[in-house]
Amino acid sequence: MLLRHAFRNSAFGLITVVGLNLGSLIGGTVIVEQIFALPGIGQLMLQAVNTRDFVVVQACVVVFAVVAVVANLIADLLYTVLDPRIRYGSG
Numbered sequence: 124m125l126l127r128h129a130f131r132n133s134a135f136g137l138i139t140v141v142g143l144n145l146g147s148l149i150g151g152t153v154i155v156e157q158i159f160a161l162p163g164i165g166q167l168m169l170q171a172v173n174t175r176d177f178v179v180v181q182a183c184v185v186v187f188a189v190v191a192v193v194a195n196l197i198a199d200l201l202y203t204v205l206d207p208r209i210r211y212g213s214g
Contacts, residue, residue, distance in 0.1 A: 131205050138205075142198030146191040 153165035160166075164183055171179035203209050 134205055135202065138198045138201050142195050145194040146187075149187050149190055 152163060153168060155161070156163045156165035157169060164186060168180060168183040171177075171183065199211070203211065
């Protein structure tokens with residue numbers, strides 16, 4: 124009983140922090156992949172910057188931006204799941 128009511132009210136802050144910090148986490152992949160020599164989109168982006176391959180850099184930036192926007196959209200939609208009083212659209 125307590126878990127159900129306490130979790131609903133405390134989950135708003137958690138969802139907000141996760142949604143907003145996901146962009147920083149994605150940007151951090153570039154640094155982590157470079158430090159640990161892991162293959163991935165971060166290392167691909169750094170190689171593209173070094174070789175001046177602007178198309179690949181633009182594609183990586185678009186992928187990062189889409190992931191951040193989708194994460195924020197999911198966070199906003201989760202607000203309506205947690206609290207049915209929150210409605211979007213019809214004013």
